[in-house]
Amino acid sequence: MDEIMDAEVRSAFYRVLHARRDMRHFAAGEVAPEVLRRILEAGHAAPSVGLMQPWRFIRISDSRLRAELAGLVERERQHTAERMGGRSREFLRLKVEGILECAELIAVVMAPDDGTIFGRRTMPEEMALASCACAIENMWLAARAENLGMGWVSFFDPAQVAALLRCPPGAKPLALLCLGPVTDFYEAPMLELRAWRNRLPLSSVLGENRYPGEEKK
């Protein structure tokens, strides 16, 4: 396919990309089945090492299961706070998930290793993981284009989530994706708005021929 993207498409793409936010506050309402389907199709259209497609999506429709997952996340949030030292109280004031409020909850699980060698001989786990992250980013962007918020929740013990979701041995849950209508999208990353941490300038993560910052040494 030799499709040329015109300026209008380009501008729309970058608008969606920069307007995407990790959302933790959700409004009432549903996600229409055809919209959910488009978002899942976007995830499944992601690039993957050796076309491995290691992602598995699990729609959580059982409210008891959703509550159990929320319980695991809350436990991990408390464990995380214990490791935060002087920022523990500040951390506990941050909202890090919207599991019980979001319209849809989708777990993304990395499938057991299928033995793909192509492109991952030296970094098998990382490349499967990176492929799953590509799928999640596609879903994040698609959700934003659909005017829906999405939040990636990673506060959990993967073994406990795997047990709840009846995952086969070797499968690893990577994300609980909260998806649904929101009242407003945050104007900037919520962690910036709450003065937790700021986005670095591009210049500090960009190097030329050497690792950033090592050029003059």
Ligand SMILES: Cc1cc2nc3c(=O)[nH]c(=O)nc-3n(C[C@H](O)[C@H](O)[C@H](O)COP(=O)(O)O)c2cc1C
């Ligand atoms: C791998 C990954 C895991 C994340 N896990 C969480 C999480 O458990 N809870 C949370 O509130 N945000 C989580 N986030 C969202 C980040 O905090 C967020 O992407 C970052 O602060 C930048 O904000 P933005 O996505 O709105 O640009 C996660 C993001 C990524 C990429």
